[in-house]
Structures are given as structure tokens and as C-alpha cells.
Amino acid sequence: MPDEPNSPLQFVTRCVHGGVHKDQQYNSVTTPIYPTSTFYWDSLETNSGYDYTRSSNPTRKALEENLAALEGGAGCVATSTGMSAVHCAMALFSPGDHIIAPADLYGGTFRLFDRYLTEKGIQFTFTDTTNAGKVASAFRPETKGLWLETPSNPLLKVTDLQAMVDLAKQHQCLTICDNTFLSPYLQRPFDFGIDIVMHSTTKYLNGHSDVVGGCVIAKTEEHAKQIAWICNALGLACSPFDAWLVLRGVKTLACRMDAQQITAMKIAEFLNQHAMIERVYYPGLPSHPQHELAKRQQRGFGAMLSFDTVDGRPTAERVCMQSKLFDVAESLGGIESLISFPVTMSHASMSPEARKNAGITDKTVRISVGLEHADDLIADLAQALSG
Ligand SMILES: *Cc1c(COP(=O)(O)O)cnc(C)c1O
DSSP: OOOOTTOSSOHHHHHHHTTOOOOTTTOOSSOOOOOOSBOOOSSSSOOSSOOBTTTOOHHHHHHHHHHHHHHTOSEEEEESSHHHHHHHHHTTSOTTOEEEEETTOOHHHHHIIIIIIHHTTOEEEEEOTTOHHHHHHHOOTTEEEEEEESSOTTTOOOOOHHHHHHHHHHTTOEEEEEOTTTHHHHOOGGGGTOSEEEEETTTTTTOSSSOOOEEEEESSHHHHHHHHHHHHHHTOBOOHHHHHHHHHHHTTHHHHHHHHHHHHHHHHHHHHTOTTEEEEEOTTSTTSTTHHHHHHHOSSOOSEEEEEESSSHHHHHHHHHHOSSSEEOSOOOSSSOEEEOTTTTTTTTSOHHHHHHHTOOTTEEEEEOOSSOHHHHHHHHHHHHHO
């Protein structure tokens, strides 16, 4: 793992040490949970630095310091869900602004953009962000933002962050990257000039499928202040309990991702040669259309993969329902492997037409690879596929 240029400490060390040592009274090694709504003042002019938990809380602050350090940003807000993080970042824009976003955006983000924010007067163009020409032709005079998500969900298409930042700069546009699928361990969007990074911490950052949360991280102090103001004004922050869980989870981020992506590669190779599988979507396979870009831009290929079955729904349904180690469930990034059918699950809120444009069909099955042994997971998929 290469060193972070702006930090004297390696990434894995920062995962463990970021934001701890908050307890000055008893010197606890972990950051305590501060379940308080309010903080008493020492005088009418002075307090401990905290006054009210919606605005700030020591447990949440610890998590925010940790996540800002991992992404290499100036500041972070930890929010109640990934969607509240999306909402927080989008509050930087105003009615009349036009935003360019990927056609195969995360389903919940698509719904927020296409329905709620469109009704509030923000305009969107959804396009294939893996195609720089298409993105270039989507800019308008009122374009203020370029929203990116790479690799995409569920087809793992990789967008060239540097190329997108170059385009956005020509149009003085803000760039926002949803980095949920790889985590800062495997991809640092700020290195390519992205302005704002967001995560659903529900996924890899927490990693244990026991909390929902999100975060928004800004590269500059100025954006960090704006994001903190919005988070407080809209009341988007997460609870101290949830912050504590994510902070505990993030300490093992690097070793979880290392193990999970090694297994993902083995599963991708197994599926790739299986007679019932038509196509595997995994950036680690040399046959992936953006394999070279993924190698350049990412520090690893991640632990998400999807595949198309040869006959569509029958085999898709069989593999989902007959696998024993993979729970059929939405979400991803936890230590337990999950399998899902995007058409009726994660991408059900997309219209059939939007799904078709994004290339998601009833052949498509998505897998989130956990920490189980690769041999067990492959044997389980083999028996489920053989029916
Ligand atoms: C899950 C997810 C979200 C939304 O996060 P929640 O925590 O479910 O609100 C946003 N983007 C991506 C890529 C996700 O996977």
C-alpha cells in the first residue's frame, strides 16, 4: 500500500488511530459513546467546544476526523444514512442548476435526483459517464455539477475520474464522487481533483451490516464549512451510537477489503468459465472493458461483482434461492456474502426503460463478497448453479 503523500502514517495505521483518544477523563483506548443531546456551559461565554449534538458530538467528531484523514480531505460530516449524505452534498446546488449524473446511478440516488430534486427545480441529465464524449456534450451554460459513481452499480463500469475532472474544470463545475463501492482504501477521488467525496458508510466503511450511515468529505476548508453548515441546518447528522459503530468498523477496513477482494477475484474467475454464465462484470478480469483504467485509478478491484446468466431469470432465481452461504439481500460491503437480483431489489425504483438503458436485465445477479473462505463460497455457487 503506497504511503499517503499528505500524511506521515500509512493508510492501515490511520484506520486504527484516526479520531481516537477523545476521553481525557479516564484515558480509554477507544472513543466512548457520548449519548447526550446537550452540553453544559462553563460560563455564558465558554463551553467545552460542544453545545448540542445535532451540531456536533465528540463520538461523531472522532469518526469524522478518521474518515476525513482516510480520504485526504479537509473536513467531513457523518450523516444518518448514505442518502442523507447524497442530500447533504446536493444542497450545495440551487433551483435552476443543471447536474450531469451517470445513467446507472445507485437506485436510491437516481430516485432522489429524478423525482424529488427535479420537482424542486434542479435539472439532471443522466448519461454514460464511461463515455467522455457523451458527458462533454451534456454540458449546458447552467451546468453546475458533475456527479460520479465508480465502479457503477450493479455492472461495475469504471468511470475515468481524471478525464471527468478535466471536463468539469473547463465548465467551472463542482465534481462529486460516490466512493461507496471501493472505500478510500482502494480509491482516493481527491487524488484526481474531485471536490467532494461521499459514502454510504453502511457498506465497506462500517463493514458489519449492523448500521446505516453516510458521510460527506470535502477537499477544501471552504467546502468543508459549507457542508458542516448544511448538515446542521438540515439536521442530517448520525447519532453518537451509530458513529461509534462505524468508527469501530473502519479500524479493520483495510484488512477486510484485502481479504474480500482476493476472494472476489477467485469467484469472478470461477463464474467466468461456468457454462450457465454468459458474462461476468468484475474490473479485475482482463476481459472487463475498463480493466486497464481500473488498474490505474484504483488500488484494487474491490469485492463487488455481477454476472448475467445464459437463460435469464430461471438460473438467476435458482442461484439466488439455492445458495446457502449467500443471503438474498440488498446492501453490500459487509463481512457476510450477499446475493441479489437488481431488477426486483436494488434497482426496482428505476423504470423498466431506465433499467434497460443502464443494461440491467433479468439475467443480472449481483454478489457482495464477504469474509468467508473462497472455497466454501465457490462450492456453494457451484451447487446452486447445477440446481
Ligand atoms: C447504499 C448506497 C447508497 C445509499 O446509502 P444508504 O446508507 O442506504 O442510505 C448510496 N450510494 C451507493 C453507491 C450505495 O451503495
